[in-house]
Amino acid sequence: MSRVRVLMLGGLWRNNPALVLLLGLCPLLAVTTTLVNGLTLGLATLVVVAATNTIVSMMRHSLVAVVRIPLFVLIIASIVTCIDLLTHALLFELHEILGLFIPLIITNCAILAQAETVASRRPVNESLVSGIATGLGFCGVLVVLGAIREVVGQGTLLAGLDLLVGPWAANLRIDLPFDGMLVAVLPPGAFFGLAVVIALRNLIAARTGAPGRRMRTARVRRS
Amino acid sequence: MAATERTALRTLVLVGVIAVGAAALVSGSYEFSRDRIEANRQERLLQELQSVLDSAFSKAALNPTRIQASDPQRLGYEDPVDVYIVQDEERPRAAVFPAVAPDGYHAPIHLLIGVSADGVVTGVRVIEHRETPGLGDVIEIGKSDWIVQFDGKSLTSPQPPQWAVDDDDGSFDSITGATVTARAVVAGVRSGLEFYEARREELFARAADEATDRATENATDRAAEEPVNE
Numbered sequence: 001m002s003r004v005r006v007l008m009l010g011g012l013w014r015n016n017p018a019l020v021l022l023l024g025l026c027p028l029l030a031v032t033t034t035l036v037n038g039l040t041l042g043l044a045t046l047v048v049v050a051a052t053n054t055i056v057s058m059m060r061h062s063l064v065a066v067v068r069i070p071l072f073v074l075i076i077a078s079i080v081t082c083i084d085l086l087t088h089a090l091l092f093e094l095h096e097i098l099g100l101f102i103p104l105i106i107t108n109c110a111i112l113a114q115a116e117t118v119a120s121r122r123p124v125n126e127s128l129v130s131g132i133a134t135g136l137g138f139c140g141v142l143v144v145l146g147a148i149r150e151v152v153g154q155g156t157l158l159a160g161l162d163l164l165v166g167p168w169a170a171n172l173r174i175d176l177p178f179d180g181m182l183v184a185v186l187p188p189g190a191f192f193g194l195a196v197v198i199a200l201r202n203l204i205a206a207r208t209g210a211p212g213r214r215m216r217t218a219r220v221r222r223s
Numbered sequence: 224m225a226a227t228e229r230t231a232l233r234t235l236v237l238v239g240v241i242a243v244g245a246a247a248l249v250s251g252s253y254e255f256s257r258d259r260i261e262a263n264r265q266e267r268l269l270q271e272l273q274s275v276l277d278s279a280f281s282k283a284a285l286n287p288t289r290i291q292a293s294d295p296q297r298l299g300y301e302d303p304v305d306v307y308i309v310q311d312e313e314r315p316r317a318a319v320f321p322a323v324a325p326d327g328y329h330a331p332i333h334l335l336i337g338v339s340a341d342g343v344v345t346g347v348r349v350i351e352h353r354e355t356p357g358l359g360d361v362i363e364i365g366k367s368d369w370i371v372q373f374d375g376k377s378l379t380s381p382q383p384p385q386w387a388v389d390d391d392d393g394s395f396d397s398i399t400g401a402t403v404t405a406r407a408v409v410a411g412v413r414s415g416l417e418f419y420e421a422r423r424e425e426l427f428a429r430a431a432d433e434a435t436d437r438a439t440e441n442a443t444d445r446a447a448e449e450p451v452n453e
Binding site: 059062063064066067070071074075077078079081082085086088089090092182185186 | 230233234237238241242244245246248249252253255256259260263267356357
């Protein structure tokens with residue numbers, strides 16, 4: 001398997017930040033009330049993790065070990081602030097909905113973990129691919145969870161897409177023939193939904209025999 | 224010793240370079256977005272004002288005058304709130320102000336009330352609430368048109384005792400499963416109207432002054448900018 005494929009598979013499936021590492025769950029649980037909300041936060045996170053990985057990797061040779069963590073946080077915080085300002089300027093309505101959660105991307109441990117374990121040790125191209133893979137993995141879970149909660153909770157899909165890509169997308173909204181169960185939109189629904197998605201992932205991992213979480217922890221204990 | 228000093232220097236330079244880079248990045252995107260964010264806010268404000276005003280006012284012609292007023296008793300806000308007065312040719316036509324319905328089921332309900340100059344409600348919208356989704360949230364205009372029933376009402380029609388939900392022999396529809404919410408909103412709108420009734424003359428006078436000031440200021444600005452031909 002090529003290096004790129006290994007990295008992509010790692011971020012998307014084997015070490016998925018939301019499903020396996022269980023990082024960044026606070027924004028994940030909070031914003032996934034609809035598919036579009038999840039998608040927007042996922043895209044913002046994707047941009048942040050790809051950009052920080054690239055920047056950190058470019059300066060990995062001049063890093064000083066004792067101040068590396070504050071520097072990572074500074075870089076992440078600046079990029080997130082930029083994205084926060086830009087979404088506020090260009091996607092005003094959506095920014096009003098996501099509100100606090102875009103600045104909160106700073107505290108997403110998955111991004112810091114990428115900077116520390118990958119970007120500060122690997123060349124730029126590998127770090128970038130790994131960042132994109134992690135971002136896509138996170139974004140994917142946000143989209144899936146958002147879709148599940150939107151369908152079960154509101155009986156719609158793709159509601160609010162026009163806020164993200166323009167008025168033409170308002171027609172893409174799908175209204176299903178039921179009202180939905182309220183609990184899916186409320187906070188408990190986020191936990192139920194995430195539990196279902198994690199269980200499905202583990203089930204598939206066990207079926208296909210791919211090394212899942214259990215085997216890896218076992219190996220760590222031995223060493 | 225020299226090695227330690229070199230490391231310290233390297234650290235300083237590294238942190239300095241990154242801090243400067245980060246500052247440049249952030250201030251650059253701030254410069255880029257500042258005006259757009261401000262324009263978005265203004266646009267949104269006009270949209271909100273228009274939603275509670277008579278549809279005869281077009282958004283472009285609104286040109287509201289903002290003044291501040293404080294009435295914790297009737298409006299429910301400790302701090303002064305923004306009251307917008309719409310005037311044409313120096314005559315007040317309508318006012319828009321926020322009010323709090325303090326007795327919401329989970330938390331106070333924040334309202335925006337639009338009133339014509341003579342005290343008739345032209346629109347009420349719920350700006351913020353934490354009512355139970357699926358029950359109390361029908362007060363949102365996006366969920367149902369319950370809130371529209373206030374249009375055309377005033378403190379004289381219906382009479383004050385009738386400013387209650389129909390469960391309490393009043394003349395407003397209640398909400399199945401969320402009587403508390405309906406009561407709170409009716410009471411909130413009513414006390415907002417009482418604020419308007421009590422302070423109307425003062426508010427209009429201040430808005431007129433404000434508008435005159437603004438007009439003179441603009442005139443002076445224009446005069447100052449005009450090129451002098453001699």
